[in-house]
Amino acid sequence: MNKRISFAGPSITDKEISYVLDAVQFGWYENYDNYTKKLEKAVSEYIGVNFAIATHCCTQALHLAAAALPLGEDDEVIVADFSWVATAYAVAYTGATCVFADIDPDTWTIDPESIRKAITPKTKAIMLVHTFGHPAEMDEIMAIAKEHDLFVIEDAAPALGAEYKGKKTGSFGNSSCFSFQGAKMAVSGEGGIFLTNDEEYYNRALLLANMGRTDSKAVFWSDSLGYQYTIGNLTAALALAQLERAEDLMKKKRELFQRYYDHLKDIKDIKIVKEKEDCKSNYCYPSILLPKHSREQRDHILYQLKQSNIHARPAFPRMSCFPEFEARFDNPVATMVEEKGISLPSAANMTQEDVDLVCQKLITLL
Ligand SMILES: Cc1ncc(COP(=O)(O)O)c(C=O)c1O
Known part of the structure; x- marks a missing residue:
């Protein structure tokens, strides 16, 4: 049996180890948040935005983005119908209604035409996703937002x-959020970050992330309902080391994708999600569609790959079908991708030969 080929996983070097060791030894007392501050500054500068709040996870960052807009029960938010459910739950936590829009068949990101169809007088924001590291169609989305006076939250x-x-990505909308969860580009186990250029929006999010604490009337005074959403210093140390290696980590992902592409581009039963002109995908999760296969056949292929110790993933189910939500539209592209999509392994410890093996097994199974 070949070695386990994991779906995702990090590259840990001496840099990560030294930052974490430093944080665990010295990141207390007056240094209790030194890595948190450094992480927030480093991500802000890397993405090119002014304000950041590092959180325990991206779901919290998305919740801050939604709650601090603010969103409420009378509002509707247009959400891509293809994502991990955190995207939609972050909106639902505020009481706002998610209206799910379809996705583009080439990039699996939210389809601007579908956004247009979903707009009503109650629409307040668009929650897009840069799916699997491919940028959403930002020019069109920002134009729609401007035309209809909508906020834009980038789930990045x-x-x-x-x-x-x-x-x-992450520098276009009113706010954006990144994850440092263990399967993402830069990891810290769990972790996330909220970003914005709007100082008032940032201050509202900061209040929410710090239990509404202001110290205005007394130390530990809380002015409004809030959450304990700030990241720990140890976690921030690991995230910072990874962030400083972001370009290298992306280079590795792009090389793995290129090898997949070279093997699979001429296989007629496979459609590869490839970056569009003018876009640079980080290929966090290289993905393919099997247009001629049924959901059962796709699932059988995933099962057979797993038997060979190769851990690939099926595409997301549509969130509009979850019990928490109501579907307003059919979203045929998201339905098709749900049934026929696969994300291929791209863990940082993979070699080019591992990619060869995955492709060889996949082609045999097809
Ligand atoms: C598109 C998307 N949004 C949000 C999240 C939530 O991130 P976290 O696990 O850091 O809360 C994920 C995590 O997988 C995701 O893929």
């Missing part, structure tokens, strides 16, 4: 380093 959880027309 897996998209660290990706670019749209030479500009980093």
